[in-house]
Amino acid sequence: MKKTQVKLxxxxxxxxxxxxxxxxxxxxxxxxxxxxxxxxxxxMSSLLPDVDGVFIQMEDEIAxxxxxxxxxxxxxxxxxxxxxxxFSLKQEHIGxxxxxxxxxxxxxxxxxxxxxxxxxxxxxGDVMQARWGTHGDHPVIVLAPDSVAEIYQQTLxxxxxxxxxxxxxxxxxxxxxxxxxxxITIPEADTFERVERKWASGPEAEFQPYRDxxxxxxxxxxxxxxxxxxxxxxxxxxxxxxxxxxxIVERVTERLFNKISANYSLVESYEAEQCEKADVVxxxxxxxxxxxxxxxxxxxxxxxxxxxxRPVTLWPFPQERFxxxxxxxxxxxxxxxxRGQLSTExxxxxxxxxxxxxxxxxxxxxxxxQILEKIVEITAHG
Amino acid sequence: MKQxxxxxxxxxxxxxxxxxxxxxxxxxxxxxYVAQSxxxxxxxxxxxxxSDLVAxxxxxxxxxxxxxxxxxxxxxxxxxxxxxLIRPGGLVFSDSxxxxxxxxxxFNSFEIPFHQIAREQGNPxxxxxxALGLLxxxxxxxTQENLQTxxxxxxxxxxxxxxxxxxxxxxxxxxxxxxxx
Numbered sequence: 001m002k003k004t005q006v007k008l009x010x011x012x013x014x015x016x017x018x019x020x021x022x023x024x025x026x027x028x029x030x031x032x033x034x035x036x037x038x039x040x041x042x043x044m045s046s047l048l049p050d051v052d053g054v055f056i057q058m059e060d061e062i063a064x065x066x067x068x069x070x071x072x073x074x075x076x077x078x079x080x081x082x083x084x085x086x087f088s089l090k091q092e093h094i095g096x097x098x099x100x101x102x103x104x105x106x107x108x109x110x111x112x113x114x115x116x117x118x119x120x121x122x123x124x125g126d127v128m129q130a131r132w133g134t135h136g137d138h139p140v141i142v143l144a145p146d147s148v149a150e151i152y153q154q155t156l157x158x159x160x161x162x163x164x165x166x167x168x169x170x171x172x173x174x175x176x177x178x179x180x181x182x183x184i185t186i187p188e189a190d191t192f193e194r195v196e197r198k199w200a201s202g203p204e205a206e207f208q209p210y211r212d213x214x215x216x217x218x219x220x221x222x223x224x225x226x227x228x229x230x231x232x233x234x235x236x237x238x239x240x241x242x243x244x245x246x247x248i249v250e251r252v253t254e255r256l257f258n259k260i261s262a263n264y265s266l267v268e269s270y271e272a273e274q275c276e277k278a279d280v281v282x283x284x285x286x287x288x289x290x291x292x293x294x295x296x297x298x299x300x301x302x303x304x305x306x307x308x309x310r311p312v313t314l315w316p317f318p319q320e321r322f323x324x325x326x327x328x329x330x331x332x333x334x335x336x337x338x339r340g341q342l343s344t345e346x347x348x349x350x351x352x353x354x355x356x357x358x359x360x361x362x363x364x365x366x367x368x369x370q371i372l373e374k375i376v377e378i379t380a381h382g
Numbered sequence: 383m384k385q386x387x388x389x390x391x392x393x394x395x396x397x398x399x400x401x402x403x404x405x406x407x408x409x410x411x412x413x414x415y416v417a418q419s420x421x422x423x424x425x426x427x428x429x430x431x432x433s434d435l436v437a438x439x440x441x442x443x444x445x446x447x448x449x450x451x452x453x454x455x456x457x458x459x460x461x462x463x464x465x466x467l468i469r470p471g472g473l474v475f476s477d478s479x480x481x482x483x484x485x486x487x488x489f490n491s492f493e494i495p496f497h498q499i500a501r502e503q504g505n506p507x508x509x510x511x512x513a514l515g516l517l518x519x520x521x522x523x524x525t526q527e528n529l530q531t532x533x534x535x536x537x538x539x540x541x542x543x544x545x546x547x548x549x550x551x552x553x554x555x556x557x558x559x560x561x562x563x
Binding site: 008010147176179180181182183287290291293294297365367368369 | 407416419
């Protein structure tokens with residue numbers, strides 16, 4: 001038996017996100033426990049006191065989201081965790097975070113829905129809600145890890161992106177990954193980058209709380225620092241006061257999106273494997289991507305040219321990279337644990353005639369065999 | 383790429399999740415990458431409960447069980463849900479008292495008095511540990527020392543000695559078993 005060279009630890013997916021949050025510098029967590037995400041709160045409640053952090057179990061999910069936004073405005077790196085029903089409740093405040101540009105990280109461990117659905121069964125049903133769950137045109141970043149190790153990496157990255165771009169970042173995975181225990185290596189603290197928020201600088205009198213500081217992102221005023229703080233959900237001009245001036249409204253709304261697109265090289269992450277010459281490319285994320293890996297190996301054993309495009313950044317979708325990487329003549333298969341949510345986005349990019357959806361929404365994960373059978377079916381008719 | 387898939391199944395309260403954790407550590411000590419998953423029903427006692435392990439020499443590709451090499455069945459309730467997941471030639475070990483209609487099919491089925499052995503060795507709730515001693519001995523994926531180390535590390539001090547004895551009894555049963563190759 002070949003021995004592994006690295007020191008591995010048995011870590012649960014939910015715990016992995018909590019460990020990463022602490023390592024990223026998160027010092028405030030407010031939440032309301034909900035299956036299958038509760039172990040995130042449980043772990044944070046035991047870890048935070050040791051690093052002089054604050055853990056609060058709030059009365060509900062709405063209050064939890066409000067609490068982390070308050071703490072973030074006060075200067076802390078913050079996180080909450082939930083599942084579908086709680087994610088629905090948090091949407092109003094997520095919109096506030098997007099509009100008032102308050103950095104925060106939300107872990108959403110997806111379970112069967114709609115409504116209270118199936119608390120202990122996996123789903124990928126919140127893909128569209130993560131993007132458009134709150135009203136109005138708004139920016140949001142959604143990261144979709146596919147392993148316990150990647151939950152750690154992407155939670156770290158979520159904090160960096162939230163702080164750097166002043167935007168809510170959702171880390172989205174399902175019950176299988178949340179409760180999965182895998183043997184992984186937690187990186188040493190000095191091996192990864194921790195990004196800190198850009199605080200207000202320069203002459204106090206000239207400071208404007210929502211003025212682009214150069215990369216599309218305004219500097220933030222620490223309450224009590226002397227710089228003027230103005231936080232509002234109303235559409236506001238650079239000085240922070242509400243406005244309905246069409247020219248200003250268009251400019252400031254555009255900036256909310258531009259700060260993401262101008263910095264998209266930071267945001268973007270994806271994996272493309274043998275997509276350029278493939279006859280069929282599978283677009284998969286989360287646990288479904290793990291099933292796809294085995295299906296691909298078996299398909300290749302049958303002589304089928306199959307590739308994988310795995311968006312790690314689910315929103316904004318890495319559209320340009322997809323177009324660059326994927327053979328324009330390839331058929332596209334999108335397996336997912338919902339009725340075809342990402343599939344519609346892929347249809348928009350690749351064209352309807354090329355895309356086949358492989359939906360599953362019975363509370364069971366998609367199996368490698370199920371994907372393999374569909375690959376064989378598509379290539380046989382191709 | 384060598385891969386092993388093992389399921390511990392039975393009803394809630396039989397220590398299957400702890401058994402899974404112990405086996406995960408045992409496999410890790412033997413140098414494997416491991417993924418462990420479990421069914422997670424709203425009830426904590428009674429009803430189907432299971433813990434699955436997928437171990438591989440390289441990082442685990444798909445972490446859920448699809449073709450079980452070995453399965454422990456400690457209660458009748460766990461018989462049917464696993465039927466389609468056992469690979470041809472796989473090893474099925476059912477409790478000879480609590481499983482009244484063991485699985486039959488293209489695999490090797492054995493009846494073992496897991497609960498009785500545990501009781502005789504002084505831990506009436508140690509059927510899960512008996513199973514681990516047996517699995518490690520027959521599976522040859524790890525040593526009994528790996529299992530003993532996992533028991534020392536993960537079970538409460540007051541149970542360590544008896545758990546160790548119970549695991550040894552499982553090992554002995556495995557040695558006496560006629561595997562019909």
